[in-house]
Amino acid sequence: MEFNAHHCFPVSDRSYLSLTKREIQKLAESYGFTEAKLGKIDIVASELASNLIKHTTSGGEILVKALGMGRAAGIEIISVDNGPGMVDVLRMMQDGVSTVGSQGEGLGAIKRLSHEFDIYSQPEQGTVVLSRIYLTEKDRKKNTGFNQLDVRAVMVAKTGETYCGDAWRALPVKDGCVIMAADGLGHGEEAHMASTQAVAVLSESLAVDPAGALRIIHQEIKRTRGAVGAVAFIQSAAGKVSFCGIGNIGGKVLSLEVNKSLISYNGILGHNIPNTIHNHQFSWSDTSIVLLHSDGLKSRWEFSKYPLLRLHDPSVMAAVLYKDHTRKIDDILVIAGKQKK
Structure with a gap:
């Protein structure tokens, strides 16, 4: 299990995107992820950060921490915002559905790439998206x-x-x-x-x-x-x-x-x-x-x-x-x- 503090990355406009992705990538590298897993984490971080810019007027935050005690077992990434929220979360999870004219693959891609995924959103109350990616399946079972x-x-x-x-x-x-x-x-x-x-x-x-x-x-x-x-x-x-x-x-x-x-x-x-x-x-x-x-x-x-x-x-x-x-x-x-x- 983990008792680590989250690193907080504010994402208020597009200028934050590259820096946020780069810093999350550095953290993931320090946790011992393989190159293939780093690619997945980069996509998750990119989609979460992009959503904060596309769907909110003031952006939000991305919280990141290592999972596991001592040797890292994985990474937890949480996106939080106080934007407009979603009326129908399940519909917005479907590929091709978008409210801003994009390809609408963000949430679906994040879920597919995550070992553990969750989302909570209410109209006018913002959204929280959770993604956990583990080094191995054995690490996931240890941290439940x-x-x-x-x-x-x-x-x-x-x-x-x-x-x-x-x-x-x-x-x-x-x-x-x-x-x-x-x-x-x-x-x-x-x-x-x-x-x-x-x-x-x-x-x-x-x-x-x-x-x-x-x-x-x-x-x-x-x-x-x-x-x-x-x-x-x-x-x-x-x-x-x-x-x-x-x-x-x-x-x-x-x-x-x-x-x-x-x-x-x-x-x-x-x-x-x-x-x-x-x-x-x-x-x-x-x-x-x-x-x-x-x-x-x-x-x-x-x-x-x-x-x-x-x-x-x-x-x-x-x-x-x-x-x-x-x-x-x-x-x-x-x-x-x-x-x-």
């Missing part, structure tokens, strides 16, 4: 989620920063999955060090009790700048979620039956936390979704605003919230998780 859960994230550094101050982990455990979101204080390298150390402690402790995990993390990162963080332990078979958070990490557990906000305690991991912290329990079902985010995402958003979004890939869910609710003045992390199909 955690036990019964599929957990993905969009994570982007503040504009102008080399390091992202946010970090996340998702760990498979006997009865489910443990997810952590962390946000180092401030921005840049020191914030990055604090958040990455926090999630590393979670990995080392293998604690499945969220409050207990946060107490351990608090002790272990005292020499860093400090961070805020939250841990959710999802037990699918038992039908429950345990949650505990310190600081301004937001989130919700959503299903067809319930809509619960996740409330964290005041404090800073590594500096000061309450003497007593408890786990909060929520129900979990096959229709449930968990969403966690740093304060780079605005706090007021409603998932119900997006019809059928819950049916889509978790990366698309996270990208839609990023597209519409990012503050643009901070690092941002949005994690989405749901039951596998």
